[in-house]
Amino acid sequence: MSGIRGTASIVGAFEHPGRKLPDMSVMQLHAEVALGAVADAGLTLADVDGLFTGRDAPGVGGLSVADHLGLRPRYMDSTESGGASPLYHVGHAAAAIAAGKCSVALITLAGKARSGPMGGTPPPEDPFETVFGTRPPMASYALAARRHMYEFGTTSEQLAMVKAAASQHAQHNPNAFLRKVLTVEDVIESPLVADPLHRGDCCVVTDGGGAIVLVSRDVARDLPRRGVTLLGHGEAPRHSAGGKVDVTVSGAAYAAPRAYAEAGITAADVDYASIYDSFTIAVIEQIEDLGFCAKGEGGRFVEDGGLVAPSGRLPFNTDGGGLCNNHPSNRGGMMKIIEAVRQLRAEAHPAVQVPDCEIGVVSGVGGDLAARMRSAVLVLGREDAA
Template identity: 55%
Template sequence: MNGIPQIVGAFEHPTRLSPDKTAAQLHAEAARGALTDAGLTKDDVDGYFCSGDAPGGTMSMANYLNLRLRHCDTLDVGGSSAVAQVAQACAAIQMGKCNVALITQAGRPKSSGVTTGTKKIVKDSLAPDLIWELPYAVPNVANYALVAARHFYEFGTTSEQLAWVRVAASHHAQHNPNAVLRKLVTVDDVLQSPLISDPLHRLDCCLITDGGGAIVVARNEIAASLGRPAIRMKGAGLALKHQEGGAIDLTYSAAAQSGREAFSQAGINAADIRYASIYDSFTITVVIQLEDLGFCPKGKGGAFVADGNLIANIGKLAVNTDGGGLCNNHPANRGGITKVIEAVRQLRQEAAPEVQIKDCGLACVQATGGHMATRHASATLILERT
């Protein structure tokens, strides 16, 4: 067994609209950026990980990128794929299957004309539930509105509390030159934006953007030779939650299990975390995951996020200091990789100075993929600067 692998490269593609590029080209440019950040080249890569956003999967992308691989994997758990693949890459390296692993995620839904919050959750596929969902064409936002409405009913959560998630994101995005929405917003701004699916307003919904990102993970000995800050995975968890034959509880997510596994492996708890990257497809998504990860008790998430408590260096817990999917970037409708990238920036002390957490030694990365009201996956990472 090799030593603990390290994240040595991270890159977020600067584009948010790319009508002149293919999805494969975005993958390639993100890969080059992450390898340059690590001080490596494509010829050093012998492991490759991608997901459903990669055209043609690993075979086609390895050919396009001209990679000579000993190991590859295509895991598709939606927006949590890239987060889960960091753990997969570390495991593959420790098993001796590869020495340098590349993870890419990219796409161009904005150039393809996808409209925020209204993309149908069904696809041309033979997945077993689709024959029941096709007649209703349930939009993504309606799924999350159902979750929000249940949380409101069970715990007294309010639209004003959800709005604070977007307010915090805007406070962070103003310091990110690549963010799509850099304008500060208030709670009233969120509440006065159009109601998309009750109780979610337009400003409760994430962006749809082109772009992408990449991560490079390397064997410990290689990482040590590169002179980059050492970022290692301290804990990881992966879980699925679905309809369980009708036993549906909309008040929690699969993060309850994946988070428990990650924190247990890391030997810490939520109180030890200084920075958290939390998947923010909608404002309610953040509230649910913060509860499930143990940052606050179940049902208290609304109060936890209110009054600026997610704003860096002001509130209780800095969340999504790049502006997140709500204000910065949500490439390929799969924002997981950007969550890893901003956590790496924070741990390296490379975040924007206005949002950098002093002496940030531990970070939590959390992402869900799929649809929280029906079937979804959750991946959790605990990252540490050593």
Template identity: 55%
Template sequence: MTDPVYVVGAFEHPTREAPEKSTPQLHAEVARGALADADLEKSAVDGYLTAGVPEYDRGLAPLVMADYLGLDPAFCDTTDYGGSSYVAHVGHAASAIRDGKCDVCLVTLAGRPRSAGQATGSGAREIRTVQDSYERVYGVTNLTMYAMAARRHAHEFGTTPEQLAEVRVAAAHHAGFNEHARFRDPVSVEDVVDSRMVADPLHLLDCCVITDGGGALLVASEDVASTLSREAVEVLGHGEAVGHHDAGRIDLTNTAADRSGERAFAEAGVGRDDIDYASIYDSFTITVLEAIEDLGFCEKGEGGEFVEGGTLQAPDGDLPFNTDGGGLCNNHPGNRGGMTKVIEAVRQLRGEANEEVQVDADVALAHGTGGSIGTRHGAATLVLGGGGA
């Protein structure tokens, strides 16, 4: 099943704080934006994918949101890998289109954690699973789990806070050119390591922003894409994997990106050297560093050295990443950053990123990490190509 499938529409909500809006309203606004971007009517949509709608997180999200949006889908998917869900959804949409289930899939994300006053990762969530019953009593939070992974990486490989800070420095540089970014001020390595310690060894500036908003994508068949005047971006490869405790054999320095990435590269038929731009999930600086290693851009344990010296900075770095400012500085809508990773990769391949950070990109990667690398997480990787339908 190798029929070409394309991302034909992409839209990121411009707001970062929306106290006057509801989550379904934000879904509707990003859906409308993606349809306008592709110059498609809503009636063309016959597939719908979403996840993580807080008000409807009991498995009914696609039903409730399809009703709210007025959609009549022949295919629905609510696979929930946390923040990486929407990277996976693009792959699932491509498969459904190739299987003849639908022709145009809409993927939406929206959330309001900033307006709700949520401090991401700093407090224990309510107990919902068997695992939670055993873990939450010890004070487990997302923040402490990522900090534990960072501490182990430092122990195993000598990774320093200064090397982690290089990730934030690159993201902040890019955010300075994005008028919608939550934080646009440049930062230095010293600024990061001098910021308040929140969970040793992670400082405040090692952590992502908290924002409202959302985003949407439209994935379509070649027949549909060929009728549109808008440049389309081809879905070349897609891979997923799950990382977890493995009955106590967990390696905190390793993520499931080693498997999701390998599967995506194999399907795309390209190698790491072919990637001109990378969107990499950046809930924390350690998330980026471990993903870079596990995706094969450098050897395990060498991520700290790899990110030094402007490697991640566009347009001239060896691996320019997150040119919108990423989750660290720009946007992490609904505490789920996978959607914006795909959107910025699409912008880069279309030549529509901010001029100062636009890369000469023919092949791009978008990678998501959802959940916690300290307990269990989902990894999803996309390889995308430019050139239109």
């Protein structure tokens, strides 16, 4: 099968009757049109598993809409193309439906060009979060770390072991921003920036960038370089859940099972993992959520060189990761994919190359671990996989 012809139907449509709405926020408008459209379809918001929004939606990439409406979509897209955005969203939603990525897609558009301020409105959570000083990114991750320690006995030393492992890898990377091998003591003796996180628990701040090219298998066959096969993808938000927030769990807890199911693997099959490492606590939580150990066991998992390549339980971030190598634009996702490609092409540094590396997992975290974030998980295979 190819194309979207006949794969999807528009079953609900709703135009808001208002034309001048000074007494309503933009997010409330998104909520009202969403409710109107699902009601027209004979569905409820609980049925929605795909969410498509443009720049008119307050917040980043639809996440605030998902949070506001209490949605947990397994597929989201926020392609921005001005006034034509909803048409893109229909096409992209149909492709997602055809691929089995979602089955009920909600596409919203709303705004207050007549009675609202120019330049859009801040997301509805701002007056309940940013006013309290949530802006420094480490503050949010510190809230997650504190709770993880309280519930599971995770220690600052265990967090520091994540950094120390990354630094073991970075020493072999001539381009790494931080090449110095760090000890656990180096990290916990660095200044506290937001208790319980130390400066050493944070990623580097760097300039730079990266890019990848993804092609069909037909195109791949005719190219000279070893390809890396995409085996699975899963994604999920983990938002504030109307106040039932659990800061010890990342969206990877929901995204990873989707990616593994599509790839036909389990965590036990994974040879190498690129794990988003803006802060050490993010790595601990993802290790658990990716199924490498039980929830709460992440701290113990990283002890005794558990993350150190090539012989640790789970060789991770062999370029040195965001913690030591590179975190350009304060976005680590691209670097995570690129190092997994190096591993699966057997082109990582010989000191950290995982022998016979066949299956790699890439886990990305976007947003903040305390209030709302989204996870995406990719399963990648060596050229001969699948």
